[in-house]
Amino acid sequence: MAGGSALAQLKRADELLAGGVAQGAGMLPVLSPLRDLLPWPGLRRGSTVAVTRGGSPGATSVMLALIAEASRAGAWCAVVGLPELGLGAAQELGIALDRLALVPHPGPRWTDVVSILLDGFDIVVVAAGNSAGEIAPAVQSRLEARARARGSVLVPFGAWNRPQATLWPERSVWHGLGRGGGRLRWRELVICARSKGPPRRATLWLPGPARTI
Amino acid sequence: MAGTRTMLIWCPDWPVIASGVDGPVAVVHANQVVVCSAEARAYGVRRGLRKRDAQARCPKLTVVAHDPARDARAFEPVIATVERLVAGAAVLRPGVCAVAARGPARYFGGEERAAEHIIEQVAVESGVEALVGIAEGSFAALLAARAGRIIPPGGVPEFLADLPISTLERPELAPLLRRLGIRTLGAFAALPASDVLARFGLDAALVHRLAAGDDDRPLAVRRPPPDLEVEERFDEPIERVDVAAFAAKALAERLHGKLAGHGLACTRLVIEAVTADGQGLQRIWRHEGVLTPTAISDRVRWQLDGWLTHHRLVGGIITLRLVPDGVVRQVSLQPGLWGEAGAERDRAHRSMHRIQGLLGPESVFTAVASGGRDPWTRFRLVPWGDERVPARPAGPWPGHLPAPWPALVRSGEADFLDAEGQPLGVSARLELSGQPARVTVDGSTVEVTQWAGPWPVDERWWDGRVARRLARMQVLLADSRALLLTLVAGQWKLSLEYD
Numbered sequence: 001m002a003g004g005s006a007l008a009q010l011k012r013a014d015e016l017l018a019g020g021v022a023q024g025a026g027m028l029p030v031l032s033p034l035r036d037l038l039p040w041p042g043l044r045r046g047s048t049v050a051v052t053r054g055g056s057p058g059a060t061s062v063m064l065a066l067i068a069e070a071s072r073a074g075a076w077c078a079v080v081g082l083p084e085l086g087l088g089a090a091q092e093l094g095i096a097l098d099r100l101a102l103v104p105h106p107g108p109r110w111t112d113v114v115s116i117l118l119d120g121f122d123i124v125v126v127a128a129g130n131s132a133g134e135i136a137p138a139v140q141s142r143l144e145a146r147a148r149a150r151g152s153v154l155v156p157f158g159a160w161n162r163p164q165a166t167l168w169p170e171r172s173v174w175h176g177l178g179r180g181g182g183r184l185r186w187r188e189l190v191i192c193a194r195s196k197g198p199p200r201r202a203t204l205w206l207p208g209p210a211r212t213i
Numbered sequence: 214m215a216g217t218r219t220m221l222i223w224c225p226d227w228p229v230i231a232s233g234v235d236g237p238v239a240v241v242h243a244n245q246v247v248v249c250s251a252e253a254r255a256y257g258v259r260r261g262l263r264k265r266d267a268q269a270r271c272p273k274l275t276v277v278a279h280d281p282a283r284d285a286r287a288f289e290p291v292i293a294t295v296e297r298l299v300a301g302a303a304v305l306r307p308g309v310c311a312v313a314a315r316g317p318a319r320y321f322g323g324e325e326r327a328a329e330h331i332i333e334q335v336a337v338e339s340g341v342e343a344l345v346g347i348a349e350g351s352f353a354a355l356l357a358a359r360a361g362r363i364i365p366p367g368g369v370p371e372f373l374a375d376l377p378i379s380t381l382e383r384p385e386l387a388p389l390l391r392r393l394g395i396r397t398l399g400a401f402a403a404l405p406a407s408d409v410l411a412r413f414g415l416d417a418a419l420v421h422r423l424a425a426g427d428d429d430r431p432l433a434v435r436r437p438p439p440d441l442e443v444e445e446r447f448d449e450p451i452e453r454v455d456v457a458a459f460a461a462k463a464l465a466e467r468l469h470g471k472l473a474g475h476g477l478a479c480t481r482l483v484i485e486a487v488t489a490d491g492q493g494l495q496r497i498w499r500h501e502g503v504l505t506p507t508a509i510s511d512r513v514r515w516q517l518d519g520w521l522t523h524h525r526l527v528g529g530i531i532t533l534r535l536v537p538d539g540v541v542r543q544v545s546l547q548p549g550l551w552g553e554a555g556a557e558r559d560r561a562h563r564s565m566h567r568i569q570g571l572l573g574p575e576s577v578f579t580a581v582a583s584g585g586r587d588p589w590t591r592f593r594l595v596p597w598g599d600e601r602v603p604a605r606p607a608g609p610w611p612g613h614l615p616a617p618w619p620a621l622v623r624s625g626e627a628d629f630l631d632a633e634g635q636p637l638g639v640s641a642r643l644e645l646s647g648q649p650a651r652v653t654v655d656g657s658t659v660e661v662t663q664w665a666g667p668w669p670v671d672e673r674w675w676d677g678r679v680a681r682r683l684a685r686m687q688v689l690l691a692d693s694r695a696l697l698l699t700l701v702a703g704q705w706k707l708s709l710e711y712d
Contacts (some may be wrong), residue, residue, distance in 0.1 A: 035224075055694075056692075056693050056711050057693060057694045057695070057710070057711075058620075058712055059712060060383070060620035060621055060712040061620045061712060064620060074557075075445045075557075076557055076558070076560075076561040078564075084621045084622050084623050085621070085622070086588055086618055086619045086620045086621050086622050086709070086712075087591075087592035087618075088588045088591060088592060088616075088618025089617070089618045089619060089620040089621070090580075091582065091592075091618070092616070092617060094620055097580045097581070097582060097592075098277065098579065098601065099561075099577070100580060101561065101565055101577055101578070101579060101597065102577070102578045102579065102594065103568065103572075103576060103577055103578075104578070104594075105576070106572070106576075107572060107633075109571065109572070112571060113568055113571065113572070116564050116567050116571070117564055117568070118569050119560070119563075119564055120560040120561045120564025120565070121560075121561055121565055122557070133374060138438065155273075172693050173693065174693070174695050174711070176690055177663040177664065177665050177687060177689050177695075178663060178665065179663055179664065180664065180665065181613055181665055182665050183687060184665075184687050184689075184695055184711060185617070185663050186617075186618065187695075187711075207616075207617040
C-alpha cells in the first residue's frame with residue numbers, strides 16, 4: 001500500500017515539527033518505541049497518562065522512559081511521593097537532573113502540592129496514591145482538569161481512574177547474570193499500553209547494549 | 214546608543230602601590246596572586262598563580278595580603294587631586310576613576326592636553342604614575358587606558374572588535390563562549406542581544422552591550438520612584454573608623470532594603486557626608502554591574518575610612534547620606550542557579566518557592582551528581598535554592614557499583630538462604646558458604662535463579678570509626694525481580710531494586 005506508507009511518512013514529518021518543548025507547542029517529545037503506544041505522536045500537553053505496576057517488575061523504568069525524552073529536550077519535570085527513586089537510572093536515560101524537582105514526602109496536603117507543581121512544571125509524576133490508599137475520584141478529576149487548563153502532563157504512578165492512556169510493564173528479562181558470575185547488563189522490557197481500543201505492545205531495551213534505546 | 218565620552222585615569226597595579234612595599238611584590242588573596250609589581254613580573258610572576266608557585270619563581274618576592282580597605286584609603290589623595298582639577302570624578306574601584314571627558318577637554322583645550330595635565334598633577338601631588346584613556350563608555354575607556362590610547366569618537370566598536378573575551382572579566386562566561394567558538398569581543402557583539410539574554414542571563418546581556426561599544430547604562434528605569442536615598446544623622450560626630458564602619462553597614466542595609474522593596478538595584482552610588490563644622494564631602498562610586506548589598510556596604514566603609522584618615526576633619530561626620538543612581542530593574546532570581554534563564558525556569562522556581570512556603574524549606578529537592586561508590590552517595594539531594602555543590606569529587610572511585618544504575622533505592626531486611634536453609638555466609642576469601650537458593654524480602658520468599666558476586670567493599674580501613682566492610686551480590690529472582698543484597702556485619706539487607 002504505497003498510499004498508506006506515504007501518508008505515514010507525512011505524519012512523521014509533522015511530528016518532527018511539533019517536537020518542541022515550548023509552551024505553545026501542543027506535544028512533548030517521547031522516545032520513539034513509546035510513540036506507538038500512546039494515542040498521540042508524543043505526550044500531549046494537558047493529558048493524563050498513568051503508569052501502573054503490571055505483571056512484571058519495571059514500572060519505575062517505564063515511568064522514567066516516558067518522561068526521558070521530554071526532559072532531555074528541555075522540559076521541567078517533578079516527581080512527588082517517590083523517595084526511593086534511583087537518580088542514576090534517571091540520569092542514564094537522559095533526564096536532566098538540574099530540571100528535575102523531587103518532593104519525596106508531600107504529606108497529607110499532597111493534592112495542593114501537585115496542583116502547585118502543575119502550574120509551574122511541564123510534567124508532574126505523582127506517586128502518592130499508594131501510601132494514602134485510594135484517591136477519591138473527585139480529587140482525580142480536579143487534578144486532571146488543572147493539568148488540562150495549564151497545559152502540563154499529569155503522570156500518576158499507580159492506580160488512576162480512567163486516564164487517557166495507561167502503560168504497564170508486561171515482561172522484564174535481564175541479561176548478563178550467570179550462576180555465580182557476570183553482572184546485570186541489559187534488560188528486555190515489554191511495555192503494554194491501553195487507551196482506546198485493544199492494548200498495544202512495544203519492546204524496549206532498558207538499559208540497552210549501545211546505551212541507546 | 215554610544216555612551217558618554219569618558220576619561221579614565223588608571224593607576225596600574227594599584228594594590229601594590231597602596232601596600233607601600235618596594236621591589237618584587239605580589240598581593241595575594243585566597244592563595245592566588247591578584248596583582249604583582251613590574252619587578253615581580255620580570256621574574257615570571259603572573260596573576261592567578263598560586264602563592265607557592267610565585268615564590269618559587271621569585272625567591273625575593275614579598276607577599277602582601279589583599280586588603281581592599283587599605284587600597285581605598287590610599288587612593289583617597291589621588292582622587293582628591295583629580296577632583297580638584299575636574300568636577301564629577303567617580304571611583305570605579307581603588308586605582309581607577311572616571312570622569313566625563315567633555316569638561317576637561319574644553320577647559321584644558323583638547324583631550325590630549327587634559328590627559329597630560331591630569332597625569333602630571335597626579336604624579337606631582339601623589340607620586341603615582343597614572344595612565345589615561347578616553348573613549349565612549351567606561352568599559353572601553355578602561356581598555357583604552359590600559360593601552361594608553363585616546364580612541365577617536367565613534368571608533369570604539371573597531372577598537373573592541375579584536376580584543377579577546379578575557380577582557381570582559383567574567384570567568385564563568387568566558388570558557389563557555391570560547392567553547393562556542395567566540396573568541397573576540399567583535400564576535401560576541403555580533404550575536405543577537407535577545408538570544409544572549411535568553412541563553413546566558415542578565416549579567417551576560419549587560420556585558421554584551423559593553424562588548425558592542427554601547428551605553429553601559431542599558432536598563433535604567435525611566436522614572437525611578439522618588440525618595441530612594443537614605444540618610445542618617447549621628448548625635449555623636451563620628452571620628453573613629455570602626456564606628457564609621459558600623460554606621461556604614463547599617464545604612465547600606467537600609468538602602469538595599471529600600472531598593473529591593475521596589476525590585477531595583479543600582480549601578481552607581483553617591484556617598485555624601487557633612488561634618489560638624491559644615492564641611493560637605495561627596496564621592497561617586499560606579500560599578501560595572503549591579504551593586505550587591507555587600508558591595509554597597511564595603512564602598513561606604515572604604516570611603517568613610519579614606520575621609521577620616523586623609524582629611525583633617527576638625528569635627529567628625531554628623532550626617533551620612535547615600536543616594537543610589539543608575540537604577541535598574543533587578544531580576545529576582547539569580548541566573549546560573551539552575552543553569553538557564555527563561556520563562557519556564559521562572560515558572561518552575563515560583564512553584565517550588567510556593568511549595569517551600571507550604572511544607573518548609575526541606576521539602577523540595579534537586580539532585581546533584583557527586584562522587585561515590587553507591588547510588589545513595591553518588592546523587593545527593595539538595596534542597597531547592599541551595600547551591601548545587603557535589604559532596605565528593607568525581608573520580609574513578611574503585612569498587613563502585615557498575616552501571617546500569619537501579620531505578621529504586623530501597624532499604625529493608627532480607628534473608629538470603631542457601632539450599633540447606635541456612636543463612637548464606639561469605640568467607641574472608643569471598644567464598645560463599647553454600648549455593649544461593651532463596652531470598653525472603655518484603656514478606657515473601659522467592660527462589661533465586663541467577664546471581665553474581667560476592668563483591669567486596671572495604672572502605673576507609675585506615676579510620677576505625679568510619680571503616681565499612683561489606684559484600685554485595687546481585688540476584689535475579691524467579692518472579693523476574695533483580696535485587697542487590699548487601700551483607701554487613703553478618704546480616705543481609707536489601708539495598709537496591711532494579712525495577
